[in-house]
Amino acid sequence: MKFEVTILGxxxxxxxxxxxxxxxVLNINERLYLVDCGEGTQQQMLRFDVRASRIDHIFISHLHGDHYLGLVGLLSSLHLNGRKKPLKLFGPPQLMEIIDLQFKYSETTLQYAIEFFPVDAARSQVIxxxxxxxxxxxxxxxxxxxTGFLFREKKRLRKLLKDELExxxxxxxxxxxxxxxxxxxDLEGKVxxxxxxxxxxxxxxxxxxxSDTLFNEQYFGQINNADLLYHEATFLHNMVDRANETHHTTALQAAQIALKVNAKRLLIGHFSARYKTLDELLEEAQSVFPNTGLAIEGRTFVV
Amino acid sequence: MKFEVTILGxxxxxxxxxxxxxxxVLNINERLYLVDCGEGTQQQMLRFDVRASRIDHIFISHLHGDHYLGLVGLLSSLHLNGRKKPLKLFGPPQLMEIIDLQFKYSETTLQYAIEFFPVDAARSQVIxxxxxxxxxxxxxxxxxxxTGFLFREKKRLRKLLKDELExxxxxxxxxxxxxxxxxxxDLEGKVxxxxxxxxxxxxxxxxxxxSDTLFNEQYFGQINNADLLYHEATFLHNMVDRANETHHTTALQAAQIALKVNAKRLLIGHFSARYKTLDELLEEAQSVFPNTGLAIEGRTFVV
Structure with missing residues (x-):
């Protein structure tokens, strides 16, 4: 079954x-799941040939603009491009108020239904x-x-041994x-x-x-043994004070988390604009957790 | 005096x-004025080397998303990049409510003041x-x-004839x-x-x-003799029914307007996504008003 993630931002x-x-955007068995939607996400989808019409689930981690300001434009484009099937949207309770206000003033009535599930950030929920x-x-x-989001593939049914059955x-x-x-x-009663x-x-x-978190053990248990861990790594560790102050993580800390939770592979992203190139962030993470990659736009990673 | 416009979208x-x-973005005597701010405008500024920090005036024509969804991201980036000087913002009265709601939930307090001027779309105002x-x-x-916006250069003072003065x-x-x-x-009383x-x-x-209007004579008088007329031209004229229904203009109509108001030059834009290339739109407009250009992104036009 296909299970992969493509970085859009x-x-x-x-x-x-x-x-x-x-x-x-995650492709899980040919269904697309969009995770966060910063400004310009719909343009990035055009750039990387991701068909927005195939998305049925959108997840928004929190209400800082860099994680959701592309959402209203995307919802509007889906409407203008003829979408009729409902869309499931998961995010902070206030998200729907923001969307409704903008559609009210643009006098937009979507042709499809948004099924909104307000997420309670205080506890883990299966959504x-x-x-x-x-x-x-x-x-x-x-x-x-x-909130972050944990995608667990369902256990599939057993695979038939075709030759033996034949x-x-x-x-x-x-x-x-x-x-x-x-x-x-069989017909003769043989088992x-x-x-x-x-x-x-x-x-x-x-x-x-x-996405967007202080280094904090509270969530480590939940992401134990992840096959692919995407973790924000906004700063190099020489800026750990700034990371603590703004509730972000350094590349070194992201790698320490990957090691601690026994992740198979780490992907770092959410890079501060101060880093024109990303080599140092990657090297810092790899010094602790060698199997680390950069969440570069347009790249696809198999889970 | 510099007076030019660069197309961002x-x-x-x-x-x-x-x-x-x-x-x-207009550059008028080295001050930048931003006109509309669709999603991705701040990324376009990075692409075309337009320094957002130099913008002191932003004008929003209306509350359809393709004209303002990049605004909150831009305002937020100006804040994060250390802006302190006030910013003048002109747009529909409800615009500020949309901005305030989003900054409320992101718990953002801007370090600079937005001086907001609500625009009354029912009448022309000098703003x-x-x-x-x-x-x-x-x-x-x-x-x-x-509303559209009419920029009139101020009449400059008379120019000194340096040689004669000397x-x-x-x-x-x-x-x-x-x-x-x-x-x-002079000292001897000679005039x-x-x-x-x-x-x-x-x-x-x-x-x-x-931006965004039905072909309607009501505003033609106001734009008479414009040196550069930017006019939306969403559709080819074979879609004039669709243009009427959605309150848009065709390329042919935009050219007819330019001719009627005696514009010196016409710039057409706001192209429907159905047109992969723009040649036909340009040809249609030029058949009526030869001095027409396409509002292609990254191009700068001198007024």
Whole structure:
């Protein structure tokens, strides 16, 4: 099953040339999930050939502009481009008030429904459960209420061993129960154990998105063993005081977190505009956690 | 005196690859005036080397998202980049409510003052008068209240004829009154008429910005004889019904207006995303008004 993330924006508070504010799009089994939506996100989607019409879920971590100012434009463009199917939107309770006010004054009545789920940043909630994935919120420690999002792939059904089924001429109508783990009994009453006809599916993968937070152990337990951990790394560690003051993380701290929670791979982003190039941020993180990558715009990472 | 406009965005409602929503920046005697601020305007400024910190006046024509969704991000970046001097903002009365709500929830207190002037779209008002320019609003005919903006260069003082002043050894302390049109009397009581010591300054130029409007004679008188007329031209004329329905103008109509008001030059913009290339729009306008240009992003036009 496809499970990958494409970076649309990697900048913190102010954009700089070639770095847009935060946004990412996940492709999970060919459904798109948008995570944060900084100004210019819809332009970035055009640039990187991401079809906005395929997005059915949008998640907003918090109400600092660099994480949501592209949302009203995107919602409006979906409407103008003929969207009819509902859109699920998850974010701080006040987000809907901001959207409603702007559509009121532009006299816009969307042709599709926004199903809004206000997120409580004080506790972790499971906010999406479908056949592919569950999504839960990660309470973070920022200047205003802020949550990350943890995407857990659903455990898939067992995989059929096609050659063996063919050899034993197992009728197709038994395949579903076999996938679910049942044994197979043939017409003569002979029982075949499930594990000679199927194998276990792949271990479900998890993607943890931790935007805008102070280094704070409170959420480490929840992101344990993430296959891919995206963590903000706004500053180099020589600015740790500034990071603490503004409730952000340094590249070194992001790497320490990845190590501590036993992540398989770390992706750092949300870079301060003061860094024209990102090499130093990457080197600092890799000095602690070698398997680190940069959340560069346009790049896709497989979870 | 410098009087020029740089295009930052040229797209109508939805952006397309390489065309951002509407925004322009005027440089009038080295002061920058921003006109409309669609999503991504601050990124466009970075791209075209326009220093946002030099902007002291921002004008918003109306509250459709493609004309203002970049504003909160820009105001926020100015704050984060240390702006202290006040900023004058002109736009629909509800604009400030939209801005305030977003800064309330992001817990942002700007370090500089926004001096907000609510614009009444029902009548023309002079909203700026300074030593370089006067700006008046142009009531347009759109689906929601909308105004254009007319920038009239101030008449400059008369120009001194340096050679003549030197020959007659006119003392420097008379220069200011000469520029204002007074005659000069020398120590012996001899009177020199002003017009042998000075010449008239250049005729003041005007720039008319007409965003989002139905073809409607109501505003033609006000933009008469514009040196540079920017007019929206959302559609080709084969879509005039759609233009009427959505209160927009066709390229042909924009050219007819330029002809009718005796503009010296026409600039068309606000192109529908349906037009991948703009040649047909330009050709259509030029068939009626040859001196027409396209408001292409990054281009600068001298008024």
């Amino acid at each position: 990697s900048s913190s508070a102010t954009p700089i040339y070639n770095r847009n504010p935060t946004s990412q 999406v459960v479908n056949e592919d994935v569950t999504v839960e919120t990660i309470p973070l420690d920022h200047r205003i209420p802020c 050899r034993l001429q197992v009728p197709v109508e038994f395949f579903t129960s076999l996938k679910k783990g049942a044994d197979y009994t 075949y154990k499930n594990d000679i006809l199927t194998i276990d599916s792949d271990t479900p993968k998890t993607y943890a998105y931790c | 040229s797209s109508s409602a939805t952006p397309i690859y390489n065309r951002n929503p509407t925004s322009q 700026v008068v300074n030593e370089d320019v006067t700006v008046e609003t142009i009531p347009l005919d759109h689906r929601i209240p909308c 020959r007659l050894q006119v003392p420097v302390e008379f220069f200011t009154s000469l520029k204002k049109g007074a005659d000069y009397t 020199y008429k002003n017009d042998i010591l000075t010449i008239d300054s250049d005729t003041p130029k005007t720039y008319a910005y007409c």
